[in-house]
Structures are given as C-alpha cells and as structure tokens.
Amino acid sequence: TEHLQQTGIPSGSQDKASVPDSGPEMDEPQVAVAPVVTSKLSAKAPEFYPSGYNQNFNQNFADSSYEDRYDGYLTLAEYVQDFLNHLTEQPACFETEIEQFAETLNDWVTADEALQELVELIYQQATSVPNFSYIGARLCNYLSHHLTISPQTGNFRQLLLQRCQTEYENRDEATKGDETTRKQFHAFVLFLAELYLNLEIKGTKGQVTRADILQEGLRELLNALFSNPVDSNLICAVKLLKLTGSVLEDAWKEKGRNDMQEMIQRIENVVLDANCSRDVKHMLLKLVELRSSNWGRVHGTSPHTEATPENDPNYFMNEPTFYTSDGVPFTAADPDYQEKYQELLEREDLFPDYEENGTDLSGPGE
Missing domain, CATH: 1.25.40.180 (Serine Threonine Protein Phosphatase 5, Tetratricopeptide repeat)
Known part of the structure; x- marks a missing residue:
C-alpha cells in the first residue's frame, strides 16, 4: 500500500517524459529532448504470459x-x-x-x-x-x-x-x-x-x-x-x-x-x-x-425425538390426508382406516427422495 501511495501509479503503467513550457524570456521555441533510456529487452521477444x-x-x-x-x-x-x-x-x-x-x-x-x-x-x-x-x-x-x-x-x-x-x-x-x-x-x-x-x-x-x-x-x-x-x-x-x-x-x-x-x-x-x-x-x-x-434463529431446547401421538399434539396435523373411493377424507387419526392409511402411506414413501429432475437425494443404502 505504501508503495502505491508513494508512486501514485500502478506497476503496469508507463511514465511519460514531460515537456517543459518555453518561458517568456526565450527568443525561439526550444525542442524538448526526451531522455534516452537504454533497455536490454528485445523488441522481437515473444509476449509474456505467466x-x-x-x-x-x-x-x-x-x-x-x-x-x-x-x-x-x-x-x-x-x-x-x-x-x-x-x-x-x-x-x-x-x-x-x-x-x-x-x-x-x-x-x-x-x-x-x-x-x-x-x-x-x-x-x-x-x-x-x-x-x-x-x-x-x-x-x-x-x-x-x-x-x-x-x-x-x-x-x-x-x-x-x-x-x-x-x-x-x-x-x-x-x-x-x-x-x-x-x-x-x-x-x-x-x-x-x-x-x-x-x-x-x-x-x-x-x-x-x-x-x-x-x-x-x-x-x-x-x-x-x-x-x-x-x-x-x-x-x-x-x-x-x-x-x-x-x-x-x-x-x-x-x-x-x-x-x-x-x-x-x-x-x-x-x-x-x-x-x-x-x-x-x-x-x-x-x-x-x-x-x-x-x-x-430457531433452536430446539430439547434433543430430537421422533414425533408420536403421545408426545406431539400436532402429530396428526403433520400427516397427509387420503380419500376413500366415495371421496370421504381420512387420516391416521381415524381408527376405522388406520390399516388402510398405513398401506397408502408406505406406497407414498416408495420414492420420497426423488426430485422432479430425477436426482436421488438420499445417500447410499438408504
């Protein structure tokens, strides 16, 4: 940083020789001669690439x-x-x-x-x-x-x-x-x-x-x-x-x-x-x-436990709703349909980890 502040130019820049103005006391214009810089670089050298x-x-x-x-x-x-x-x-x-x-x-x-x-x-x-x-x-x-x-x-x-x-x-x-x-x-x-x-x-x-x-x-x-x-x-x-x-x-x-x-x-x-x-x-x-x-942020205050009807009052609210052939809705909370419900739920879970693009999100063996 100090180097940049002192020089005021990027390292890739080139200095230009300044041409002094002719003063009022000069009778005729003076031609400024740029200093000659001797370089060891060859003009025919290939362009540099890292x-x-x-x-x-x-x-x-x-x-x-x-x-x-x-x-x-x-x-x-x-x-x-x-x-x-x-x-x-x-x-x-x-x-x-x-x-x-x-x-x-x-x-x-x-x-x-x-x-x-x-x-x-x-x-x-x-x-x-x-x-x-x-x-x-x-x-x-x-x-x-x-x-x-x-x-x-x-x-x-x-x-x-x-x-x-x-x-x-x-x-x-x-x-x-x-x-x-x-x-x-x-x-x-x-x-x-x-x-x-x-x-x-x-x-x-x-x-x-x-x-x-x-x-x-x-x-x-x-x-x-x-x-x-x-x-x-x-x-x-x-x-x-x-x-x-x-x-x-x-x-x-x-x-x-x-x-x-x-x-x-x-x-x-x-x-x-x-x-x-x-x-x-x-x-x-x-x-x-x-x-x-x-x-x-939302942090759980207790270690994770699997939700059950006994420990989660919203247990049945988290489950999907299915319909009978007559169009009657039923969930896991309906005792008359619990066996049928579980069968349908397992069928729904056959491909739970596939996205619409067909990408399998599950790990190996899952």
Whole structure:
C-alpha cells in the first residue's frame, strides 16, 4: 500500500517524459529532448504470459473485445482489474474461475510490490463497487489459502489486514466527516464485516476459526458509529448488526462477555435521545426486536425425538390426508382406516427422495 501511495501509479503503467513550457524570456521555441533510456529487452521477444495463464480459460471473460483491447498482452493491474470487473458482473463465475485465477497469480506475483498492488486492487474494488463486498471477501479468503508468495513484509492475509488497519485507525474522524467521507467509510465497515464472516483461519490442528482481530475491530467500529449518531452512521450500524449480529453475540458469549447487550443499550439510548430521523429510529427498534428473537434463529431446547401421538399434539396435523373411493377424507387419526392409511402411506414413501429432475437425494443404502 505504501508503495502505491508513494508512486501514485500502478506497476503496469508507463511514465511519460514531460515537456517543459518555453518561458517568456526565450527568443525561439526550444525542442524538448526526451531522455534516452537504454533497455536490454528485445523488441522481437515473444509476449509474456505467466506459465499458468490460459488465454481461453473462459470465453465470456476473454471475449473478442477483451482480446482486441490488449492484443494478447496484459499487465498485472490490467489482468486483476478485468477479472474483478468480470466477477462484479457475473459473480456466479467465482466457483469455476477462481482456481485458474489463483494459479495465474502464483506465476505472476513474485515480488513484494506486486502482492501489495494485488491487495490494493481488491480492497478498492470491495469498498468502491456496490455489492462486491461479499464476493470480494470470498476472493480474499481463497487467495489467503492458495497464494504461495510469502515475503518478509507479510503474506496476502497479513497485507490485507494491514490495509484494513489503515482505514480502521481513521474511524473517529471518518464518522464525523462529510457525506463522501462517511460513505467511503461505511463501505469499508461492511467489507470488514464480510471478511469477518468469510475469512477462515486454519489452526495447527486443522481447525477453522474466524479472525479475533476482526471481531474486536467490528466492536470498536460500532462504538464509533453510535458515538456520532447521524442517520447514515446509524443505518450502517444496523446493516452491520443484521449481517454479523448473531455471530458476534455467539463469539462474545463464548468468552463470557456481554458486549451485545451493551450495544442494544446504546441503540435504545439513541432512539430516546438522538436527533435522528423517524425512519432510522424505526430501523433501530426493528433491530432490537430481531435480536430479542435470537436474530431470527430457531433452536430446539430439547434433543430430537421422533414425533408420536403421545408426545406431539400436532402429530396428526403433520400427516397427509387420503380419500376413500366415495371421496370421504381420512387420516391416521381415524381408527376405522388406520390399516388402510398405513398401506397408502408406505406406497407414498416408495420414492420420497426423488426430485422432479430425477436426482436421488438420499445417500447410499438408504
């Protein structure tokens, strides 16, 4: 990131020699002579392709206009940016194309600066393009496990978290900033929320956990948003909690902490005291209601037992209704028809696991 900020240009860009203006004291125009740069590169050398790069790996991605634009040659920045734009337009392609993308990057990203540039490109896409934060977080998770380069400055995940740290440290100023500043900050907040949900940390024993540092970061971001309760900050906080509230509360409870209740108390104080709009107050109250219903989740309070007429008052309501030849309905609750009912029920269950497309959903031996 520091490298990008200092240079201000992508690594794939080319500098252009500037031509100084002739001053008023000059009698005649002066011709600027561009500096001569001696290159050891051959003009007849074949175009560079990383060994894992397949020009035809996806016909939609590498269409004719795409090839015409670059004439078969790409810089790292161009290749990555076009793939990000492609995912933005066709997110369903993630599963089929991410492996090839990562293989190409492993051949291409071999220096610290290139890895930093890759992180910055993905970060900018995830925080500036609407609806890319989720797919961007999934992309970051995949690359964090499949990119092989790990320089002294940090691997992909470490550089990504460092980039997020830069934005995180400006949270108090950002929540008090102008509309544009707040909008950019809110995009970062929601991207960090998606990273918390999607970035998997693998332990030494193979266990998969979430990044605790992101959990703590989200708590402080919520505090910053509630400390400056203008409408846009509060709306961002609502989105953040709707997205991660259940996961955050579970994680805090495992540590014996009551942070979520503190957040709910802050929300209630905002509803009572803040000068936010009526609509935003309604959103906050609906969020409190959602949390009171365990974030909309339904958990069984007792171990699963098979329903019977004795332990389930709705047992017969869960069974289908059949009809006699005279059109008289009967169910398992009708003692005169119990034997016939069971026969029909077994016949109905002959093919219970087949969908309309003929796919067998049952496991082997079932």
